[in-house]
Structure formats: structure tokens, C-alpha cells
Amino acid sequence: MTTLVGLVLAVVLLLVPGWLLAADFKLKLPTGLQEDAAQIPDDNPITAEKVALGKKFFWDERLSASGTVSCAGCHRPDHGWSDPRTFSVDFAGQPTPRHAPTIVNRLFSDLQHWSGLRASLETQAGLDVNKTDEKVVANLGAVPAYRQEFRAVFGRELEPIGVAQAIAAYVRTILSGSSPYDRFQAGDRSAMSEAAQRGLRLFEDKAMCVRCHAGFNFTGEGYRNIGIGMNKPIPDLGRYEVTGDDADRGAFKTPTLRDVARRGPYMHDGSERTLADVVAYYNRGGVKNPWLSADMKPLELTVEEQSDLVEFMKALSGEIDPAVSRPPVLPK
Ligand code: HEC
Ligand code: HEC
Structure with a gap:
């Protein structure tokens, strides 16, 4: 009997997709940062696989409608995740109206932008680079590895909300502490x-x-x-x-x-x-x-x-x- 239960359990565990099991991912905070101040929305838990996918999107110029600009182009990891230029150049070749802020420790705020215009990291990632959702799906969906990884993380076909959620999950891991x-x-x-x-x-x-x-x-x-x-x-x-x-x-x-x-x-x-x-x-x-x-x-x-x-x-x-x-x- 117990072996049967064990067998059934093992089969069930094998069948449950990774995105359900990954819920117990633990974010490791550097010294000096406070875990109870973290802002993680219930509908976008952080998982290792989601963060890995979001990291690729963050660096990938195919995320932008024009295919020429990535998040990392304006939020440079080697420049405190900000831009050495007074104003960045956007995907239309125009200067941004404001200087690109750092994105370290965004884990600890809900509102984003110098003016607090964006209600969350998810809306920020969804709205700031892509002007059309169709383009996201066309550009990123053309990459077979992205379609496959997206399905493994979200259990559905690649679509813009999940893309923004993956990026937001990655941005929450960009931390500064242990100074x-x-x-x-x-x-x-x-x-x-x-x-x-x-x-x-x-x-x-x-x-x-x-x-x-x-x-x-x-x-x-x-x-x-x-x-x-x-x-x-x-x-x-x-x-x-x-x-x-x-x-x-x-x-x-x-x-x-x-x-x-x-x-x-x-x-x-x-x-x-x-x-x-x-x-x-x-x-x-x-x-x-x-x-x-x-x-x-x-x-x-x-x-x-x-x-x-x-x-x-x-x-x-x-x-x-x-x-x-x-x-x-x-x-x-
Ligand atoms: C009244 C509130 C207030 C006080 C007092 C204040 N700051 Fe600020 N600080 C701000 C705000 C708001 C900004 C952003 C302003 C802007 O961009 O228009 C800022 C920006 C900065 C920045 C730029 C950071 C960046 O990433 O661009 C530095 C550095 C800074 N403050 C250091 C200091 C220091 C040092 C002091 C004390 C001498 C100080 N601040 C006092 C509110 C304050
Ligand atoms: C063309 C340059 C550029 C690109 C590309 C870009 N950003 Fe930004 N980012 C900015 C500027 C400029 C602001 C400030 C906007 C404002 O406050 O009006 C900003 C603001 C932000 C903020 C808010 C930070 C805070 O402290 O409030 C976050 C988070 C952010 N960007 C993340 C991203 C992510 C993720 C991507 C890719 C999906 C991205 N950015 C792409 C220039 C850029």
C-alpha cells in the first residue's frame, strides 16, 4: 500500500510543471537590506526560472518595437544601473525627457519613475519600451527558445503580460547592499x-x-x-x-x-x-x-x-x- 502511495506521489510530482513547484524560491538579500520591506505582488512570485528568462529579455534588443534598444542600454550594470549620458537615446532616436535613474533596490518600492507614474515594476516593464503588444509577441515569439522557456515558466503561450512579469521578477533581484x-x-x-x-x-x-x-x-x-x-x-x-x-x-x-x-x-x-x-x-x-x-x-x-x-x-x-x-x- 505505502509503495503504491509513494508511486502515485512520484508520478504526480513528475507531472506537475516547474512553475507550480518553484514557489518556494528564496531571495537572498545582501547585508543591510530589510526583507520585510520587499514588495512582491501575489500574482508574480519570484522563481529562479522566471528571473533567468527576465534577465534575457532585459538584455535583448528584440524587446523593443524597433529592435534597437534594450533595458541594459539605458540602465547599465557597469554604471550603477543608470546611464552616463545626461539623457538616454530612445528607440526612435530621440533623447528621453528625463535622466535614466538607477534601478537598484526597486524590490523595496511599488511606484516607479521620478514622478511615480508607473504603479508597479510590471506596468513599468510592460509600457516603457514596447509601444505595441503585437510587436513583443512577434519579435520575441519568433525565437523558439523563448517560446519554450516562457511555456515552462508560465504554463501558457508567450504573451506581453508574462514578458513584463519576467522582467519585473529579474529587476527585483538587482540589489545593492553589503557596502x-x-x-x-x-x-x-x-x-x-x-x-x-x-x-x-x-x-x-x-x-x-x-x-x-x-x-x-x-x-x-x-x-x-x-x-x-x-x-x-x-x-x-x-x-x-x-x-x-x-x-x-x-x-x-x-x-x-x-x-x-x-x-x-x-x-x-x-x-x-x-x-x-x-x-x-x-x-x-x-x-x-x-x-x-x-x-x-x-x-x-x-x-x-x-x-x-x-x-x-x-x-x-x-x-x-x-x-x-x-x-x-x-x-x-
Ligand atoms: C527635502 C528632501 C531632501 C533632502 C533634505 C535631501 N535630499 Fe537628496 N534628493 C531628494 C530628492 C527629491 C532628489 C531627486 C531630485 C530631483 O531629481 O529633482 C534627491 C537626489 C539626491 C541625489 C542624486 C541621486 C541620483 O541618483 O541622482 C543625491 C546624491 C542626494 N540627493 C544626496 C543628498 C545629500 C547628501 C543630502 C544632504 C546634504 C540630501 N540629499 C538631502 C530629496 C532630498
Ligand atoms: C531609452 C532609455 C531607456 C530604456 C531602453 C529603458 N529605460 Fe528604464 N528608464 C529610463 C528613464 C529615462 C527613466 C525615468 C523615466 C521618468 O521618470 O520619467 C526610466 C525609469 C525606469 C524605472 C524606474 C526607476 C525608479 O526608481 O523609479 C525602472 C524600474 C526602469 N526604468 C526599468 C527599465 C526596464 C526593465 C527596461 C526594459 C524593459 C527599461 N527601463 C528600459 C530610460 C530607459
Whole structure:
């Protein structure tokens, strides 16, 4: 009897497709990141196979309608997952209206974009590169290996929602942690230089950076007006374009500062070239405008204090996981 039950069980297990069994995939977080802050939608659990497929889509120019642009072209793994160009060039050969932000630690936010326009990583991946769903299916569906892998992961034929879900699952594995700062916090006092330690104290106290760049991911996920671009003839109104709320004029998402030293230029318009430029900007108190955050004040930092802040931010560069950032082999 027991052998019969065992036999039946074995047969059932063999027949259940991989996508049902893979539900117990465990995401390994680097030191310093908080598991309870992860945002993973119930209808898109992370599995190893889905992440592997999403990684290929991320690198594959056939994802774009024109077949000329991939996610990795603008979010470069070797540049802190951002773009060294002030503005990227999109699939139509046009500059993007805003600077490409980093995509590290997106696991910890729901809303995406400088203005929070996209409700999730799934909608972001679905809408930002492809203008037509037919093109996705035509371009990617023409690759036999993709059709087969997609069926193995989702249990259905290749279609755009699953493509976006796979990409979102991969993006959730692009993490930054285990930095010198994290080792310092874990008790290794030699992990950060004296200058970086002074910078940390300034960050939390005199320079008031924590008012917005708060918590383990160095962002409170809030939208704030710090004055960037507000002196242009027609300023980008950022969050206001999404909410229509006057208080949101010129407000942009507070970005994570993890990996920040790897990814200049900075801000939604790429207007600050270096971290020293950014600190000098805050030291001036930003650009005055009617919606400037009350937390923006001239800081009166000395030259040494400014450089200490920069040293502190350099200590936020995380360990690089080659399994995530190495380009995949794309199927023919
Ligand atoms: C042509 C360059 C370009 C390509 C290609 C591109 N992006 Fe982006 N990405 C941007 C820009 C620019 C923004 C900022 C848009 C905004 O805020 O208005 C952005 C924003 C994002 C964000 C939001 C980050 C945040 O902190 O809010 C994510 C996530 C993202 N992209 C992932 C992807 C993925 C995944 C792909 C491929 C499906 C992709 N991007 C393709 C330029 C690009
Ligand atoms: C009032 C809230 C607020 C305070 C205070 C604040 N920041 Fe920011 N920070 C932001 C917002 C919002 C942005 C994005 C602004 C934009 O692009 O328009 C930003 C952007 C940045 C960037 C660019 C990151 C990138 O990926 O482009 C750096 C670096 C930075 N802040 C460091 C600091 C430091 C250092 C301090 C303290 C001296 C500080 N911030 C204080 C809200 C704040």
C-alpha cells in the first residue's frame, strides 16, 4: 500500500510543471537590506526560472518595437544601473525627457519613475519600451527558445503580460547592499574611513539629509521639491503631472543613495555632474521656488564637511553580484 502511495506521489510530482513547484524560491538579500520591506505582488512570485528568462529579455534588443534598444542600454550594470549620458537615446532616436535613474533596490518600492507614474515594476516593464503588444509577441515569439522557456515558466503561450512579469521578477533581484557602510553598522569599525564616519554624522545631523534619504535604503520613498530645474523657463513639474496636486509641483522621487558613487550624472535632469556638485547644491539651499521643501535650507558646511559627506556616500557602494550583472547568452 505505502509503495503504491509513494508511486502515485512520484508520478504526480513528475507531472506537475516547474512553475507550480518553484514557489518556494528564496531571495537572498545582501547585508543591510530589510526583507520585510520587499514588495512582491501575489500574482508574480519570484522563481529562479522566471528571473533567468527576465534577465534575457532585459538584455535583448528584440524587446523593443524597433529592435534597437534594450533595458541594459539605458540602465547599465557597469554604471550603477543608470546611464552616463545626461539623457538616454530612445528607440526612435530621440533623447528621453528625463535622466535614466538607477534601478537598484526597486524590490523595496511599488511606484516607479521620478514622478511615480508607473504603479508597479510590471506596468513599468510592460509600457516603457514596447509601444505595441503585437510587436513583443512577434519579435520575441519568433525565437523558439523563448517560446519554450516562457511555456515552462508560465504554463501558457508567450504573451506581453508574462514578458513584463519576467522582467519585473529579474529587476527585483538587482540589489545593492553589503557596502562598507553595512559592514561598519554590523560592527566592523575599520570598514569606513574617519572621513566617511564624520560624513555619516553630518548626513544624520547638521546636513539634514536623513529628513528625506531615510532608512536602510536611504529613501523615505517620498516625492519632494528640492528645486532642481525650477529656474528653467518651463520647469518639469514631476509628481504634479501624476497627481494634479499643487503641493506636488516640482516634486520628484527621493532616490536611494545606495551605489550612488557609481552612477553620475545626478538628478532627474542629470544636471549635477559629480557628488561634490550635489553637496554644493544642497549647501546653497537649492533653487528657491514657491514649492521648495521646508527641509531645504542653506547648510553652511565647511569645505571639509562637504568632502566628508562625499566620502560617506562613496561608502554606500554595494558588493556586485556577477550572477545578476553579467550579460546573459541570448538565444538565436
Ligand atoms: C531609452 C532609455 C531607456 C530604456 C531602453 C529603458 N529605460 Fe528604464 N528608464 C529610463 C528613464 C529615462 C527613466 C525615468 C523615466 C521618468 O521618470 O520619467 C526610466 C525609469 C525606469 C524605472 C524606474 C526607476 C525608479 O526608481 O523609479 C525602472 C524600474 C526602469 N526604468 C526599468 C527599465 C526596464 C526593465 C527596461 C526594459 C524593459 C527599461 N527601463 C528600459 C530610460 C530607459
Ligand atoms: C527635502 C528632501 C531632501 C533632502 C533634505 C535631501 N535630499 Fe537628496 N534628493 C531628494 C530628492 C527629491 C532628489 C531627486 C531630485 C530631483 O531629481 O529633482 C534627491 C537626489 C539626491 C541625489 C542624486 C541621486 C541620483 O541618483 O541622482 C543625491 C546624491 C542626494 N540627493 C544626496 C543628498 C545629500 C547628501 C543630502 C544632504 C546634504 C540630501 N540629499 C538631502 C530629496 C532630498
